[in-house]
Amino acid sequence: MPAIPPADSVGHQMVNNKANGKPTIPSGGTSYIYLAVAVASVGGMLFGYDTGWVSGAILFIHQQFALTAGEESIVVSGALVGAMLSSVVGGASSDKFGRRHLLLVAAGICVLGPVTTALANNLLVLIIGRFITGIGIGLASFTTPLYISEIAPERDRGRMVSLNQVALTGGIIVAYVVDLAFSASGQWRWMVGLAVVPAILLGAGMAFLPNSPRWLASKGQDEQAKETLQKIRGTHDVEAEYQAIQAGIAEEKGSRWAAVFSAGVRPALIVGLSLAVFQQVTGINTIIYYAPTIMRFAGLSSATAAILATAGVGIVNVVVTIVAIFLIDKVGRRPLLLGGMGAMLLGLVVLCLAFALTGLRSELSGITIASLVIYVAGFAIGLGPIFWLLISEIFPTKIRGKATGLATTVNWGANLLVSVTFLSLIDALGKAAVFGSYGVLTVAAIVFAYFRVPETKGKTLEQIQGLWHAGTDRTDPGLSP
Ligand code: BGC
Numbered sequence: 001m002p003a004i005p006p007a008d009s010v011g012h013q014m015v016n017n018k019a020n021g022k023p024t025i026p027s028g029g030t031s032y033i034y035l036a037v038a039v040a041s042v043g044g045m046l047f048g049y050d051t052g053w054v055s056g057a058i059l060f061i062h063q064q065f066a067l068t069a070g071e072e073s074i075v076v077s078g079a080l081v082g083a084m085l086s087s088v089v090g091g092a093s094s095d096k097f098g099r100r101h102l103l104l105v106a107a108g109i110c111v112l113g114p115v116t117t118a119l120a121n122n123l124l125v126l127i128i129g130r131f132i133t134g135i136g137i138g139l140a141s142f143t144t145p146l147y148i149s150e151i152a153p154e155r156d157r158g159r160m161v162s163l164n165q166v167a168l169t170g171g172i173i174v175a176y177v178v179d180l181a182f183s184a185s186g187q188w189r190w191m192v193g194l195a196v197v198p199a200i201l202l203g204a205g206m207a208f209l210p211n212s213p214r215w216l217a218s219k220g221q222d223e224q225a226k227e228t229l230q231k232i233r234g235t236h237d238v239e240a241e242y243q244a245i246q247a248g249i250a251e252e253k254g255s256r257w258a259a260v261f262s263a264g265v266r267p268a269l270i271v272g273l274s275l276a277v278f279q280q281v282t283g284i285n286t287i288i289y290y291a292p293t294i295m296r297f298a299g300l301s302s303a304t305a306a307i308l309a310t311a312g313v314g315i316v317n318v319v320v321t322i323v324a325i326f327l328i329d330k331v332g333r334r335p336l337l338l339g340g341m342g343a344m345l346l347g348l349v350v351l352c353l354a355f356a357l358t359g360l361r362s363e364l365s366g367i368t369i370a371s372l373v374i375y376v377a378g379f380a381i382g383l384g385p386i387f388w389l390l391i392s393e394i395f396p397t398k399i400r401g402k403a404t405g406l407a408t409t410v411n412w413g414a415n416l417l418v419s420v421t422f423l424s425l426i427d428a429l430g431k432a433a434v435f436g437s438y439g440v441l442t443v444a445a446i447v448f449a450y451f452r453v454p455e456t457k458g459k460t461l462e463q464i465q466g467l468w469h470a471g472t473d474r475t476d477p478g479l480s481p
Pocket residue numbers: 051165168169279284285288317383384385388415
């Protein structure tokens with residue numbers, strides 16, 4: 001266990017928050033917390049790598065196993081089904097056994113899944129491998145933000161948790177590069193198999209990190225909770241923060257599923273589940289998974305154009321997510337979420353019009369690229385990182401795992417629904433109608449977020465619980481960092 005430096009050496013003593021008299025932690029952090037956040041974020045990399053590799057490898061898998069269209073879609077979506085099923089079960093387990101243990105389990109499963117897939121010699125094993133991988137990805141997808149949220153100081157929590165989304169979008173790009181490197185030789189087994197690298201890194205790193213202090217406190221393990229707080233804050237002076245965590249937990253109703261659906265938690269649950277649906281039904285994964293196909297619709301059929309479109313979308317996604325992490329604790333979650341969804345809407349409206357107005361044929365490819373970029377940038381600054389951040393912040397500690405896991409299951413379910421219906425909807429309704437429908441759903445998401453999503457910037461997880469009390473103005477931007 002590393003020695004705890006005296007408070008003065010790192011300058012992180014507790015200070016009083018003028019607005020409400022509650023203790024807060026000044027901005028910045030110890031190198032230990034940055035290390036913990038970086039290690040946990042590898043969970044996001046796992047999620048991203050698995051999202052990304054399939055697009056390139058499926059061409060070779062298709063050939064090798066002579067897959068029909070239906071079989072191919074089972075191979076691709078097998079992971080989504082696994083993720084959907086594991087999240088809700090994993091959520092309850094993370095409340096029982098702790099976030100850290102769940103991340104260790106996720107890392108183990110994320111080794112087993114890709115190895116099974118990479119060694120598959122028949123369709124059944126291939127599908128089983130994808131399903132196992134999905135189980136691991138589902139667990140990592142919500143446990144990473146949850147763990148980071150529970151260890152981060154409130155003033156940096158937004159950017160620390162959103163590092164998960166940076167790792168996720170980075171993982172998608174890494175997978176594209178790996179796909180590209182192995183595509184000349186057609187070695188799809190390496191494309192899949194390399195997913196074990198982030199899984200091993202996550203498992204090895206988490207083995208040395210502590211449980212989250214909030215989870216420890218919720219289990220009555222007071223001494224370990226305080227020790228962990230001292231370690232991650234770099235000071236012995238954690239009593240005030242610890243008391244605030246304890247007081248928050250003491251006010252909570254219970255740790256069973258009934259508490260998740262209780263009247264007090266319901267407003268938070270509505271926000272979490274609705275954002276889970278909106279993040280997907282506004283169409284992000286039709287673009288992440290099908291960017292080359294969309295470019296083909298716009299008349300760019302060359303392989304180079306397809307690769308550039310895919311890479312371009314991926315790069316915009318990472319770069320703008322990095323911009324988001326610099327803004328999220330300064331301007332707050334609501335302005336980024338609402339502004340980002342405004343940009344997504346603009347991208348979708350332009351895309352819809354471009355496909356609807358046949359007179360625009362010659363400009364179609366340019367307009368399509370521009371609208372995809374605007375749309376993806378809007379997602380990356382708002383709904384992308386902020387959905388995962390909010391669901392890790394808005395629920396009470398004792399049921400945080402269950403509720404976050406439930407929202408994650410809904411998110412994977414909506415992802416599955418949108419991605420498997422996209423191509424058939426295009427056939428049945430036409431491109432303009434499909435992108436137009438995602439636009440209508442984006443309007444619904446904006447209205448919902450405007451009225452229901454709270455501003456959580458600068459508040460402790462315990463203070464956020466106070467936002468749900470009747471009569472509180474949840475949209476108040478609160479403290480400035
Ligand atoms: C979403 C994924 C999506 C990814 C793209 C995540 O926040 O949950 O479904 O593929 O962002 O960056």
